[in-house]
Amino acid sequence: MEMVTSITGSQLSVSGCVRVMEYLTIHSFSVLFPQRPCLRREGWRRPPPATTTKDDHLRKPSKRYSPKRYNLKPVDRAALADYDARVADVEASLSRAFRMLQVQIEAVDRKIDGQVGTARVELAALLEEKRLELEGHLKRLDARTDELDDALAGLKRMEFLRKDEFEKFWNEVKETLGSGSGTEVDLDQIRALAREIAMREIEKHAADGIGRVDYAVASAGGKVVRHSEAYDSGKRGGFLSTILGGDSANPQQKMLQPSFGEPGQCFPLQGSSGFVEIKLRKGIIPDAITLEHVSKDVAYDMSTAPKDCRVSGWYQGTPNEAHSGHAASAKMPVLTEFTYDLDKKNIQTFDVTAPDVGIINMVRLDFTSNHGSSALTCIYRIRVHGHEPVSPGITISQS
Known part of the structure; x- marks a missing residue:
């Protein structure tokens, strides 16, 4: 008992409280039942069965089971009082131990709650730090991606x-090296x-410039037969004379002549869309179209360059009519469609994509947009490449 009362709340832990409870329980039973006196039955025997009648309940209580009959010793009331006092002391000790244990448990709970709260705050701070770090990595990755795109674009331009x-x-x-004695180069x-x-x-x-035969060049017989409205045609006569070097007889022929990369050596057409029809020097089987503009390194304004283009080709008349000079109705199948790209070379060649193209001697270039100018579109030079048929007139291009 002295051990229980000497333990304070600051010294008692959870495991200590458990040990105290075990000690108090064992000590209480040892105190309560050391050698407990009991009512001893001396010489007791089972009484004979009683004979009852209907009037037994009217009789007085039988003295057959009285203490004197069975020689029962009287209870020691002083000893019972001492036992009751000891039980009360044990109950008080247990109550104090339970209260101390509850206080310790509450303290542990508060400590755990505090540590959990601190851990939550630290975890939130760590997650925020990692999030910011990840966002930084993603931004750097985006920057690297943009740099890679620019590098790839540069490689394409090269x-x-x-x-x-x-x-x-x-x-x-x-x-060249196949005639050598060894396989090493x-x-x-x-x-x-x-x-x-x-x-x-x-x-x-x-x-x-490109090392390919041009069947539309003006010096070899190519001719512009029709085109959309020229820029300021009939309004400012001096403008065409200025940009065409004074050649006002056939200014549209500029589109079939070398420009030598000089700005202004072009034929301007009104607006951002238009067309040009060209008669080739002779009937050919086309395989490519070349569109030339001034280089952006020396150009004053690149917005006048054509952008989205479509090229059609046909044969004007049958081969016999072509030899005899008779014309026939023409049909215009599309040879290719392309976009003139300012980020590439100023001379750009586009292959004919139409299948089974026959002989043609007429070509039409339609451009539906340019690179920004709403006033005019400049055509510097159009070239048509291909090869002459072995037997002219066998195949005619039809739609």
Whole structure:
């Protein structure tokens, strides 16, 4: 009992309270029942069965079960009082222990709640920090993506060798070095061959810029037969004379002549849409169309360049009528559609995409938009590439 009363609330923990409860329980039973006196039955025997009658309840209580009959000893009231006092002390000790245990549990709960709250605050701060860090990484990744897009756009503008061009170069290397004794290729030989190929390409391109035969060039017989309204035609006669170098007889022929990259050496058409019809020097099977504008490095205004274009081609009359001079009704199947891109070279060639194109001698360029100018669209040069048929007149382009 002294041990219980000497324990204070600050010294009692949860495990200590459990041990105190075990001690008090064991001690209480040892105090209450050390050698408890009891009512001893001395010489007791089971009484014989009683014979009852209907008038037994009217009789007085029988003394057959009285203490004297069974020699029962009287109860020690002083000992019972002492037991009651001890039980009261134990109950008081248990009550104090329970209260102390409850206080300790409440303190532990408050401590746990405080630690959980602190952990929640720290976790929220950590998550916010990680979120900001992740947003920073995403922004840097977006910046890197933009840089990569710009780099890819730059690579596209640089216009490296296409796959077919590289394969052509490599085939020439193998053909040139195929007569060698070994299979190894000398780097000096590759350099010499590359230099030779480059010189051939330079010479070819120096002829007309792209090194392809132009069947629409004015000097070889190509002619502009019809076009949409010219810019300020008949209103400012000096303007056309100025940009066309004084050649006012056939100013539209500028679209079929070399411009030599000079700004203003073009034929301006009214508005942002229009057309040009060209008669070729002879009937051909077309395979590509080239549209030329002034280079953006020297241009004053690139908004007058055509943008979305469609090219149609047909043969004006049958082969016999062409030889005899008789004209026939013409049909205009679409050869190709393209967009002139200002980020690429100023001379851009577009392949004919229509299948089974026959012989044509007429070409029509329709442009439905330009790169921003609402007043006029400048056409510097139109070229038509292809090859002459082996037997002219066998196949005629029809829609």
